[in-house]
Amino acid sequence: MRTVLFVGCLCLAVSMAFVLTGCGSGEGEEEAITQKTCPVMADPIDKDIYEDYKGKRVYFCCSGCKMAFEADPKKFMKKMADEGVILEDTPK
Numbered sequence: 001m002r003t004v005l006f007v008g009c010l011c012l013a014v015s016m017a018f019v020l021t022g023c024g025s026g027e028g029e030e031e032a033i034t035q036k037t038c039p040v041m042a043d044p045i046d047k048d049i050y051e052d053y054k055g056k057r058v059y060f061c062c063s064g065c066k067m068a069f070e071a072d073p074k075k076f077m078k079k080m081a082d083e084g085v086i087l088e089d090t091p092k
Helices: 002-021 063-071 073-082
Strands: 046-053 056-060
Touching (some): 046 073, 056 063
């Protein structure tokens, strides 16, 4: 009985170590989230509709969303940063 209890506690301790350190779960690893949705409407992006802003390329679902972005780019850049979206660099 003691062996079973000891093994159970050992398993629990190892599991907690993995959870707390983020091992095995992908947590703690920076995962790049590339832009897949429009920052204005959250619809899928159209790679033909974009705006280059401060060295980054921002894609939109339609030209109306591009105009909304142009009116207040800081708002949408902050939104994407808060969501962890990594934008492409503007091509040189």
